[in-house]
Amino acid sequence: MTDSFITFSLFIFLSFLLSGQVRSDRLDGRLPKSVVPLSYILRIRPDFYSNDTNNFKYNGTVNILMECRFPTDQIVLNYDDEDGLILSDFRLVDTDGVDLLHNVTIDNDAEFLIVNPSRSLAVGENFWLTVRLNGGIFDDRFGFFYAGYEEKDLGQRYMVSTFFVPKIARAVFPCFDEPSFKSRFKLIIERKSEYSSLTSTRRVRTAPMTNDFVADEFDWSPIMPLYSLCWAVVDFAYVESFTTDGVRVRVYARRDRIDEANLALQMATRTLEYFGDKLDYNYTLSKLDNLAIPKEIGYAMEHWGLVTYAESSLLYNSEKNILREKIRTAKLVMHELAHQWFGNLITCEWWNHTWINEGITEFMQFVPLKSLLGLDHSEMQILDDLQRIQVSDALNTSQEVIPDIPTVWDSSKAFSRITYNKGGAIVRMLRSDLGENEFWKRIQTALKIFQYKSVTTDQLWDVLLPEENGDTLNERKRKWNTWMEQINYPLIRVTLDAKSGASVQQFHYLDPKDQIISKPSPHNYIWSVPITIITADDMSNTTVRWLVNETAHLPEVNGKEWFLLNSQQVGFYRVDYDSTLRSKISDILKSDFSQIPYENRALLLDDAFTLARNGYYTEDVAMEFSRHMSQERERTVWETFFKGSQQIERLLGSLNETSNLIRNYLVHLIDPTYQDLGFDERDEEGLSIKLLRFEIIKRACNFNIGNCRNKAEELFQRWTELGDKPKPDMVYTVACQGALTSTDNGWDAIYEKGKSEERNNRLAILRSLSCKDDKSSLGRGAKYAILSTMASFIVDQQELIELREFLENEDELNNPSATSAIDIGEINLSWLDKNKEPLKRWLEEI
Ligand SMILES: [Zn+2]
Incomplete structure (x- = not known):
């Protein structure tokens, strides 16, 4: 040739x-x-x-x-x-x-x-x-x-x-x-x-x-x-290694930063081997180069054999980068390398089928994490993708996983987060429905059938969706297309009736509730929902029934002490339990939460906080699912709780009548977890625990729990006296401690130095400004940066009036950041109106 x-x-x-x-x-x-x-x-x-x-x-x-x-x-x-x-x-x-x-x-x-x-x-x-x-x-x-x-x-x-x-x-x-x-x-x-x-x-x-x-x-x-x-x-310079099959893997970067390329090299080499096995299809070329482009290009691109990345997201330096950035580098490499099969080897026929490239790859990027970094697939996909995309996919402006791309000029629409994250979540749901072995077998078959070709969703479904329980292939396609061809997702309401037993009903979920839907759907906003159920004696996550109409009975759960829907959070829907079921679930959480998979403990919190915020009930209902958390050690559950409860913590914490109540409750949850995890990292523990510890320490020091502040103070002294910088993940906590206690100009020196630091450290040091009570040192330039922070703490009408007056005096009422600060203030007041009393009562009673 x-x-x-x-x-x-x-x-x-x-x-x-x-x-x-x-x-x-x-x-x-x-x-x-x-x-x-x-x-x-x-x-x-x-x-x-x-x-x-x-x-x-x-x-x-x-x-x-x-x-x-x-x-x-x-x-x-x-x-x-x-x-x-x-x-x-x-x-x-x-x-x-x-x-x-x-x-x-x-x-x-x-x-x-x-x-x-x-x-x-x-x-x-x-x-x-x-x-x-x-x-x-x-x-x-x-x-x-x-x-x-x-x-x-x-x-x-x-x-x-x-x-x-x-x-x-x-x-x-x-x-x-x-x-x-x-x-x-x-x-x-x-x-x-x-x-x-x-x-x-x-x-x-x-x-x-x-x-x-x-x-x-x-x-x-x-x-x-x-x-x-x-x-x-x-x-450029490069580092190089070889897979067990002899594929030459290189990472190219400018000479000054080539020593930060080793993590990417190791991940790339091992990911190629991993996917070769998992997909039963070895990487097709004899070399794979990864190129670190010294520019904020804002993407990585899976070009076959020559993957390009922004330098800042490919290179990793444990002295400068936080742990999440180590995971980000690994995940990014896994994403781009998964594309060598999904995207390069088989390709979407037209851009409306981009999920075949991006959705499948988004799912695949989580698969090697367990074996390469010890991180659980569910933990990562739930926190990084699923919870986030469920927020944006509850808007009437959302987009289908298979969007309409009528012309070439619409093609960039195909690259929305829905294509990636929701596409990936639907693939995870499919894996659960097919079962692990069947899923991988069919993926392998699809690769062999469609290698070097371009495919449509329908052609891919022919291979991935078997006939099942009397459902024809077309019926199976129709069911799965209810997830691909309409925006949003369902809320499943579960009710228990003494006579007729448990039943489920699906609703088109929108958040906020009062949005108007003007876009017609080919499926009339009814989804075919694979309902999975966990009971005390069955933890498997196989589909027990398809909810294809609006309602169905659940005879499977008759006589069961308790049950939960959406096993391991594989289904792309939310669940709203009636009050009888909620109190049964809460009892199980309190008496023996380990009976419930951690994904479902997180899901209970995520659904409940979301529904409370959307006006389905008050926030005390959501808080009820957090009562076991002094014993909780799973990062997924903690992160979900921190995210869900931050508004409660901030607003109740700002009111005299509730600040002690909310503080005492949080200390009651965090203290035992902090005591158990300790301040110091242990070599043998996994990344997930390390990440959890950083989050717990941040709060433990904030609430002055145990020896946290003493430990942080020690690190601060070492930093100022010996120039021993804390780990990147600890910079905020340590700088915050310095801001609280430093009497000399030690903290100011760190602040000055921080300005020239790497982005992460700089931001952490700047954020620690808020730990300092005295904000007089803030100049006018910083005013708007903290305006929204100030506004988020507004808890009474008087403060809102004062903020308005302050802005009027400064002639700033037409400034967009100023007016959005007032909006935040108003939202806070209406939130407190609804939730303060129920939460106060709940906190007093527990
Ligand atoms: Zn991609």
């Missing part, structure tokens, strides 16, 4: 002028399928070696081998001249080298390049189109872009790279820019000899050129979606 490179490099290009512009009749911007690409040969020569960034540019050629699938008189591909890409020297020949070009027209509206051949094309014929390229390289995050950075010994440096998803490649070279046109790619990159060039595949040869330039020729890529193509030219 490499021979064709030589043939084409010897082309003498004929010049053609673009013969005019036409208007499109294709308003959706979709390409016809009469001519499809088979392969591309791209020769690219970037020029970014001066410091004149305005003149960074590239030239090159693209040769596309195409096949005619339906008789046609036109070849239509994508081209966007908005960034100034100039095309010239068009040539169209058949496989015998016979010239076929009549002329070329451009349709700017449709972003089409229309190549008109001198005769009609017949089915099965192959042709080569060759075009010369001249374009710019920009200070951007997309397209062909550059990043500038400082290197200690070398000064100002630049690197260049590309990003094409969903439709940017057309501004860099003319191409078939849709995910279903999969092709093979060969690159020839001309570069200065001191730099390296990278793309999907390995370099096969390097030929010398004039002026200290060389041309790297790369191997053919696998058949892949065009957006998965990437190239880069860098002067």
